[in-house]
Amino acid sequence: MQNPPGGMTHVPLLLASVTGPDALRALSAEALPALAEDIRRYLVATVCASGGHLGPSLGVVELTIALHRVFHSPRDSVLFDIGHQAYVHKLLTGRQKGFEQLRRAGGLSGYCCRAESEHDLIENSHASTALSYADGLAKARALAGERERAVVAVIGDGALTGGMAWEALDNIGAARERPVIVVLNDNGRSYSPTTGAVATRLAALRAPGPHPAGSDVFAAHGLACLGPVDGHDIPALEAAFRQARALARPVVVHVVTVKGKGYPFAEADEADCFHAVGVIDPITGRSPATVPPAVRQPATWTEVFGQELLALAEERPELVAVTAAMLRPTGLHPMAVAHPDRVFDVGIAEQHAVTSAAGLAMGGLHPVVAIYATFLNRAFDQILMDVALHHLPVTLVLDRAGITGPDGPSHHGMWDVSLLALVPGLRVAAPRDTTRLKELLREAVATDDGPTALRLPKATSGPDLKALAQMDGMDVLHRSAGRPLDVLLVTTGPTAGAAVAAARQLDEDEEIGSTVVDPRWVTPVNRALVHLAARHHLTVTVEDNTRTGGFGSVLAQACADAAVTTPVRCLGLPRAFLPHGTRTDLLADAGLDADGIATAVLRARTDCLTHDVAPLNGRRRSR
Known part of the structure; x- marks a missing residue:
């Protein structure tokens, strides 16, 4: 796809004809490449105008077309793990009208939303959950005698770094009589390149050449494995999905995609800034030309935190940092560049991140765990029992605390104080401006007799509010x-x-x-x-x-x-x-x-x- 023309926000004719999955299935196979091209052009034009998850959506165009041609939603249950890869799903299930108002008040949600469509079953946009939903749905289908209704879970390979996904696979693979189709959207990334042993194994499976039968990790969990399949080849995808359904057993369809496919700026983006974009010019891939390039916008709270943490790391050799697949979004990138051996990306594994930080503290270090406030909910037990009970000096830095804005209910960081107030010995700071952020961060990392936490908003820094006394x-x-x-x-x-x-x-x-x-x-x-x-x-x-x-x-x-x-x-x-x-x-x-x-x-x-x-x-x- 060539760079799209600016301002093209009308729905292309072919895409407009797809009023739902039935209309999509009625299209000829020959029409599908043109439909994919229409979708990509429309996504770039609209998401660049409204902001949103552009890279993940561009990567699943053919995958989503094939899913809705083989499976009959909503009779068949198609679940998306993290709804940021569901924009194409929205367009193909009758939600083209209003897509230009994506993520705006009163407009479509940036994630799946049950109130929007019968085709959306889950709207929790926290990662690694879809396989557990699928396991429960398959059990319900079996008890109701509805075995012909397929249960399909689309999960990104980054989400496989979350422990909950493997808990679900352990149950799914053990029940051959309850078929669940796991579509693994493998683009080698979550926000950043996927980390850990699973990522290494998937990379080996993507490599050309034969792979010994049964050598993959999914077979070890009792699942059949199809692929790797080219995630941008619609006939190959449809064939794989039909084969998966015919097996009538738990199966993984390993689909290899390119994040940002068809949009050169996104495809070439090593930093993954096109994972989620603000309002940008689709021609240049940059912020609108109305903002003079020489004018430096106010730093965000996250940027201020990142620079201050780097300064502290230079002063304190015992300082280390931990993130759960959010290196850049939580501000840890500057420290990772300067001190790569002291920054640990554990994948989308918040529970492990906190308990691993406890181990780092037991080893004499002072870990700073940078995490979104909304994702802190997942690690409450670890904060309570693994950190606080042991009086360990771990500092939690909670990005996106409070109201976050266009990402909606699953991303507002509005429960952290209520949760942390329950934890004995944990001190919580709430800086009012970025000068206080620096001061309180320094106080936190100097605390050696128990855990601390700082919460900061998703916002640009404003003027300091000085104290009278x-x-x-x-x-x-x-x-x-x-x-x-x-x-x-x-x-x-x-x-x-x-x-x-x-x-x-x-x-x-x-x-x-x-x-x-x-x-x-x-x-x-x-x-x-x-x-x-x-x-x-x-x-x-x-x-x-x-x-x-x-x-x-x-x-x-x-x-x-x-x-x-x-x-x-x-x-x-x-x-x-x-x-x-x-x-x-x-x-x-x-x-x-x-x-x-x-x-x-x-x-x-x-x-x-x-x-x-x-x-x-x-x-x-x-x-």
């Missing part, structure tokens, strides 16, 4: 002058700017005096913060974590334990799976912008006065 390890960001201090606003992380703006608004418009404090380390609760709450008539906490079990709940419990009667009202994210949209809009929807915070403070203050919950200016108010 320090108080027992906390930063005072605002204090009303000449007014009784009625309200204590306790802010966490990047919500600080909105909280300070709300305090000024309350001061100027409502004549309500307030203090805004940033505790810096949010758990365990600083005792000084409890004493400060006791000196105010109302405490309001602000966090971009779920309100359920979050920082506000922990502070309220600490106040209750200390017999502090000041009411504590918690502002945060609701106990819900939040949709995709912009970070700014979703935070505003949750009432975490300046107006929302000010409104909530006024409402809470009025409620306290109406119900005589707390004194105002030292005296009880009569009703």
Whole structure:
């Protein structure tokens, strides 16, 4: 495919004729190469305009066409492990309309979505899960006597680095009477080149020449293995899928694809920046020409972390880093370049990453585990039992904490504080700006008597928010002058700017005096913060974590334990799976912008006065 023309966002005629899988099966075999070309051109044009997972989608065009011609979704169950490789699936299952609004508020999800289509069974976009779903579905089909309904799981080879995939294969391969078809989309990558022994074995299988029968790892698990098959040869794919179905037993179809196929910039991309792109010019593969190339955009929080970690690594020889297949996205690449022997990519294996870090700490090192906040959920037991129980100096750096934006419910990092607050001895920091990120990271890696964690947002760095004063390890960001201090606003992380703006608004418009404090380390609760709450008539906490079990709940419990009667009202994210949209809009929807915070403070203050919950200016108010 040649570089696509800019601005081509209309649906090509041939693709437009494919209104669903039935229409796809009605096409002649001769029409399919042209359809694949149409899909690629349309993907490049639309994804470059909206942002999204471009490289994975371009690599599975022929694979997805063949799947929907051989298998009859939704009667046959086709499951995609990590929905970022399901864009073509969306286009072929009746979702061409609105595809231009991909990942935008009210538009199509960037992953599979049950509410969008009966062809989407799973929408969890955490890797290595589809084989377990498939195992359960096959069991359900067998119990219902529906053995003719195929169960197909499409999994990337990067996802095979996750332990859950092998737990599922262990069960799938042991049950010959429950056929599951595992389509291994082997492009040699996840975000980065796939690591580990499995990657080495798959590379050997891709190499030309004969391979001894039964020598592959899948046969050892009781699965038949077909391939390798050229993942861009539709007739060969269809033949392999029909053969797999006819075997009526668990089988792996090993399909070799090229990530970014058909788009030269993506095919040549060693850094895998085309795995997921922002808005780019499809002609050049770069950011839009409207941004002068000489203008340096503000660094992201991730970039600031990466550079500071590199500086710390130069100072501290005991510092090492661990990532779960997210070397560049979590900011570890600079350290990996400078100190390749001190950075460990363990694949998509968050549980192993944390316990391996525990072993590194037992060996006298200080590991920094850089991981997305949403993926931290998978390693909770390891943090609790393998790290914290042993009081090990492991630092967790949680990228994409809070609202992430267009990736939707599976990627919002909104549960980490609630989970980590349960862990004895673990300290959690929430820097409000990138200067505090540097300071708190240094404090974390200097901690040698237990685990620490830092959470940082998916955002560009803004201006620093300087403290007016320090108080027992906390930063005072605002204090009303000449007014009784009625309200204590306790802010966490990047919500600080909105909280300070709300305090000024309350001061100027409502004549309500307030203090805004940033505790810096949010758990365990600083005792000084409890004493400060006791000196105010109302405490309001602000966090971009779920309100359920979050920082506000922990502070309220600490106040209750200390017999502090000041009411504590918690502002945060609701106990819900939040949709995709912009970070700014979703935070505003949750009432975490300046107006929302000010409104909530006024409402809470009025409620306290109406119900005589707390004194105002030292005296009880009569009703």
